[in-house]
Amino acid sequence: RGDNGFVWDMEGMFQFGSRADQSIFAQAASTYVGWNFKDAPLNPTVWVGHDYASGDPDPGNTGTYRTFNQLFNFG
Secondary structure, three states: OOOOOEEEEEEEEEEEEEEOOEEEEEEEEEEEEEEEOOOOOOOOEEEEEEEEEOOOOOOOOOOEEOOOOOOOOOO
8 A cells, every 4th residue: 555545456366277077277366446545534445346257158068167166255
């Protein structure tokens, strides 16, 4: 966080390995920007963001499984 209050967070994730008779190659990304009101009571921060996770359009009929598995997605 800079002195002006602008905050940001970016993450990229990949999954690979094997699942049954398919190889796994999946990805996800998360990007957020916000503003921290450091001089306001309780020091609030407002965020706006976007999450992306890959999906497989035909999971059973290809040699590669492309659906990102979000472990503990409600944690």
